[in-house]
Amino acid sequence: MNSDQLFARALQLIPGGVNSPVRAFRSVGGTPFFVKAAHGATLVTADDRELIDFVCTWGPAIHGHNHPRIKAAIATALENGTSFGTPNPYEVEMAELIVKFVPSIKKVRMCNSGTEATMSAIRLARGFTKRDKIIKFAGCYHGHSDALLIKAGSGALTHGNPDSAGVPASVAQDTVVLPYNDRAALEAGFAANPGQIACVIIEAYCGNVGFIMPDAGYLQFLREITAKHGALLIFDEVMTGFRLAKGGVQELEKITPDLTCLGKIIGGGLPVGAFGGRADIMDHLAPLGPVYQAGTLSGNPLAMAAGIAGLRLLEEQNPYTRLDALGQKLRDAVLAACRTKGLAAQVPQCGSMFSIFFTATPVRDYATALTGNAKLFARFFHACLTRGVYLAPSAYEAGFISTAHEGAVIDRACEILTAVIKEL
Numbered sequence: 377m378n379s380d381q382l383f384a385r386a387l388q389l390i391p392g393g394v395n396s397p398v399r400a401f402r403s404v405g406g407t408p409f410f411v412k413a414a415h416g417a418t419l420v421t422a423d424d425r426e427l428i429d430f431v432c433t434w435g436p437a438i439h440g441h442n443h444p445r446i447k448a449a450i451a452t453a454l455e456n457g458t459s460f461g462t463p464n465p466y467e468v469e470m471a472e473l474i475v476k477f478v479p480s481i482k483k484v485r486m487c488n489s490g491t492e493a494t495m496s497a498i499r500l501a502r503g504f505t506k507r508d509k510i511i512k513f514a515g516c517y518h519g520h521s522d523a524l525l526i527k528a529g530s531g532a533l534t535h536g537n538p539d540s541a542g543v544p545a546s547v548a549q550d551t552v553v554l555p556y557n558d559r560a561a562l563e564a565g566f567a568a569n570p571g572q573i574a575c576v577i578i579e580a581y582c583g584n585v586g587f588i589m590p591d592a593g594y595l596q597f598l599r600e601i602t603a604k605h606g607a608l609l610i611f612d613e614v615m616t617g618f619r620l621a622k623g624g625v626q627e628l629e630k631i632t633p634d635l636t637c638l639g640k641i642i643g644g645g646l647p648v649g650a651f652g653g654r655a656d657i658m659d660h661l662a663p664l665g666p667v668y669q670a671g672t673l674s675g676n677p678l679a680m681a682a683g684i685a686g687l688r689l690l691e692e693q694n695p696y697t698r699l700d701a702l703g704q705k706l707r708d709a710v711l712a713a714c715r716t717k718g719l720a721a722q723v724p725q726c727g728s729m730f731s732i733f734f735t736a737t738p739v740r741d742y743a744t745a746l747t748g749n750a751k752l753f754a755r756f757f758h759a760c761l762t763r764g765v766y767l768a769p770s771a772y773e774a775g776f777i778s779t780a781h782e783g784a785v786i787d788r789a790c791e792i793l794t795a796v797i798k799e800l
């Protein structure tokens with residue numbers, strides 16, 4: 377079966393033919409290819425094409441796909457079964473690794489997706505503070521729980537429905553949405569809701585409206601104003617955790633949030649999420665405290681074994697300088713090609729995350745991200761795909777690089793990106 381045949385079958389039974397909207401190519405046009413295998417930096421499609429992958433399954437594959445150490449760890453765990461529904465040794469080792477990597481996390485609870493992690497962290501913040509309102513930022517995406525699907529990024533923004541249908545007004549009214557990178561808006565948000573804000577949740581470095589980094593001092597300001605108003609600061613590091621540094625953005629920016637949400641890399645490609653932080657807050661969770669949260673497969677041995685292997689690899693290799701060099705190489709190649717072409721472009725990059733906006737406007741928030749030429753991006757996306765480079769199928773996503781991209785792979789990718797831009 378080739379991709380077209382598989383997609384035709386999928387469309388009969390799966391809404392839009394996909395199990396997650398951003399995979400549908402709706403914003404870039406065309407129809408998605410199906411992947412039958414992946415290894416290192418390469419995807420093998422159902423059409424037997426090999427693609428250089430800059431999506432890395434949306435972040436988890438920091439060591440490249442199907443890394444032998446992760447594969448072996450899953451195989452070993454599998455020998456003893458897939459899920460027990462009881463505590464198991466792997467989840468203790470995972471908790472010890474997370475706490476070791478991320479010092480702000482004193483206690484952690486595993487779950488099965490980033491959505492669960494952020495949804496649970498919001499409930500915990502509301503239960504701990506006994507306040508109902510939350511602040512999020514336009515363009516930030518924290519998964520698809522009701523309270524957070526307001527002016528959301530990623531697939532919601534890509535498909536033009538940042539405010540999803542089906543979210544009751546009674547829920548949306550407790551979510552205050554502010555512009556990212558705007559101190560005055562934060563001050564106004566707290567002033568308009570005195571003593572009512574349970575928490576502020578932020579992608580400290582945004583990866584779901586393209587890749588956007590904060591102005592200098594913004595995160596420190598956010599830390600101070602949340603502390604001043606008794607609101608918890610939640611860093612959603614589902615995407616950036618363990619990717620931009622061992623301790624994530626909070627290590628790079630030297631900020632201590634009250635709670636952190638994690639996912640992706642800690643599952644080694646298997647379903648996972650986690651949230652953790654101050655022990656006095658986390659101890660409000662059932663069975664200790666009044667905030668309920670649960671999950672049949674939370675801490676399941678296969679995902680834990682895969683994630684532990686991935687974290688151990690990060691400990692051994694400490695690949696962050698190498699990954700940043702790969703990211704800079706790609707950024708410099710794209711900017712040079714755009715300069716030669718006389719094409720305005722922004723290529724924000726930090727470590728192994730980047731995005732490409734075709735605009736002359738520096739991108740620093742949702743509004744400026746929208747100045748990017750999405751139609752041109754769609755043409756760019758398909759021209760790259762035709763030549764064997766797979767970028768995220770949306771102008772409002774981040775790109776990801778793995779250690780498997782080193783050497784000939786990144787060189788080949790930069791050649792292709794340069795050639796494509798020349799012909800745009």
Ligand code: KE4
Pocket residue numbers: 396397398399434488489490491492494517518519520530531579583584612613614615639640649773
């Ligand atoms: P999941 O529920 O998809 O595991 O995680 C939700 C989530 C939470 N927080 C952040 C910062 C995230 O980036 C995500 C999920 N990221 C998207 C990619 N933009 C997942 C891809 C998809 O939706 O298919």
